[in-house]
Amino acid sequence: MYEFNLILLLLQQMCVYLVIAYLLSKTPLFIPLMQVTVRLPHKLLCYLIFSIFCIMGTYFGLHIQDSIANTRAIGAVLGGLLGGPLVGMLVGLTGGLHRYSLGGMTASSCMISTVVEGLLGGLVHRMLIKRGRIDRLLNPFTVAGVTLVAEILQMGIILLVARPFQEALHLVKSIAAPMIVTNSIGAAMFMRILLDRRAMFEKYTSAFSARALKIAACTEGFLRQGFNQENSMRVAQVIYQELDIGAVAITDREKLLAFIGLGDDHHLPGTAISSQHSRRAIDNNEVVYADGNEVPYQCSLHRGCKLGSTLVIPLRGENQTVIGTIKLYEAKNRLFSSINRTFGEGIASLLSAQILAGQYERQQQLLTQSEIKLLHAQVNPHFLFNALNTLVAVIRRDSEHAGQLVQSLSTFFRKNLKRPEEEVTLADEIEHVDAYLQIEKARFHDRLQIHFDLPDVLLAVRLPAFSLQPIVENAIKHGTSHLLGKGVITLRAEQYNDKLYLSVEDNAGLYRMTPGGSGLGMNLVDKRIRIRYGDEYGIDVEFQPNEFTRIILCLPLMGREPC
Template sequence: MELVISLLQQMCVYLVLAYMLSKTPIILPLLSISSRLSHRLICYVLFSGFCILGTYFGLHINDAIANTRAIGAVMGGLFGGPVVGFAVGLTGGIHRYSLGGFTDLACAISTTAEGVIGGLLHVYLIKRNKGALLFNPSVVFSVTFVAEVVQMILLLAVAKPFDQAYELVSAIAAPMIIANSFGAALFMSILQDRKTIFEKYSATFSRRALTIADRSVGILSNGFNTENAEKIARIIYEETKVGAVAITDQEKILAFVGIGDDHHRPNTPISSQSTLDSMEKNDIIYLDGTERPYQCSLAKDCKLGSALIIPLRAGKAVIGTIKLYEPKRKLFSTANMSMAEGIAQLLSSQILYGDYQ
């Protein structure tokens, strides 16, 4: 029982690391299955690290180490396939072999085998178009359970003397199988939650972008003027939920919708140097309100605190800008920043189409 608790404590370290990684861009490649080399390299490096950590955090018992190394090996195979699983398992196995003990060779072989087992399941599910099951915690629990049973069999078959190996397996088999299986399943559960959030986020982003495109079709093809710009600005404002939206030509504000519309008035000359710089350099300018402060040039008490300025083009010529604002103490979302660039490209295409009509 004491060994189970100790191994579960090791598992908690894995889960904390998994949770922390889920908040960083490092984990993004793991949210999808890919055969690209970059994806495989990330899987190899990440899960090899987990393999080695599992050994270092292990408990020394009878000249052997009870550990959670299997989590890294199996997960490496599940995400990267048999080649990556073999490489991760071999790396973790060689590291374990370097530490010595009467089970060193058996552990090296079994860790490699665990990576391959995860990789074989990867191939099996992908070939049957069931790749989504790789993110199923129950599947991960099952394959890790099997991999750990295989490890115990290999320990009995390879480690010498047999009596000592049998005594060791009798002591560590149940704790290691339980800890590694539950640990791998919970690890995957964290990744699965992150994947679900990411997919919902992407779906919302796509839906908004398509709605904006659908509502704005044909408006600017009738002319890049105040009336049409106001329609476009209102559509973008309603769909993105930003603080304010402005559209300018090269000289004046054509439309402004949202916070600050009492002093940002259409048909008034452009007073923002950042807007002029964006058109002159044909480049996106982001004033985040902290490192690059935004200061309204029309009113000192303006409630807007940050701005994203994107040039509008008709072919190669810059003919104006689209500007998104957020109020003070509110940051731009990454989705709205990416969407704004797409909207600018859409509007530029519509303007160019109108010019050729």
């Protein structure tokens, strides 16, 4: 009954001990303790914190006979498990010397046993690290088992060292079970606190949303312009300024595109990838975190590099294939790491989306340009054949008019072959269309009339090149050319709010809706407008059978200030 009461009293004291541990886990001091510690600054912090807990375990103990039933072993064992043999021994020595200073029959034996407990935790640390079983090292059941063995050893040391023996034996009988149970449970719960804090730290970052949004806003459009060295350097600069880390790098599959931060004297953009961590991330399409603790990190370029850890996240393109990586680094002497895996993966997803969007846009542009060239190849031979036949007929009766037609033909083909692929002014587009119409008027004689209703103020507005000619050609080819009487083509330009409306109208009214659309030319023009400006723009058709067909182009008003 006495032992059971002592267990309850020690568990009560241990609860206070663990509450303090829980509260401290909310501070940055515990961040290095959430992983196996191998760096010197982290070892020093590990020694300091667990030495304090080791001493606290003595102060929270219960005085039994001429000794103290305590939870000191929790600090010593955990110091060794997380910091290694040297840290464990030093924590045990510090806690042991403190216990020795308090005196009593078991002062010497408790000092020795506390050092042994720290060493035991350190030896288990070394054994599991060599076997690559870090997961076992951070397992609460492993911690409980090691602490149980440590407490059994302590009882044995008390029996061997403490004198008189009979009193030592009576003491061990009284405190053995309570201390073994309490310290084993307490150590396991302490590790559970660390693991819970670690899981929360990995999953959430207080500034994640704000930083991610800011980085997204600042880097928007950079990589859409191309995944190259110049744009990557601009992105790396933004990320480096926003994150409190040692360095930022961006690579493609073969070489380093950008690097900024510590080590920029030997991590040079344009050089081939040499890091095994980067190669692993690229080849296996996986996130690689070499924290310098659980996974060793050493710069592959310079032994004296100040970088001590890296998080490598793949950048993924179409079909989730790896097209490069973003790498976040931390310095060796940095006590509290700012690298967060969840945050890093969020940034990588953002950049991957930019790259993919840029590739898609360029593919669309190339496709559209190819379609336009196809349209040119289809239209020009047919038109040239008709134009030459018309020219032959005109030469016979009116040489001056024939000269004007040659000039119009020259203007038309010059515009077709040499005009830019992107945007032109409405005046330039009308010049192209007018050259085409002059030849068609000569072909149809008095059966074709052309009317322009184009306000001068709108002639400077810009629009995609080669937008009107296919529409005008359709109006003649599928409209007025089938009339027995006079055909009339009217071109208008009007402004409503911030939009430009261009209409091409014929008086034939022969337009027919077909399942395949409205013909190659009109479909291409509509597709180009929608890709470039969005679905609120494009082509609409109004028609009244046997009366008129009106093709309306809706475009944004660009190239001048709205009226």
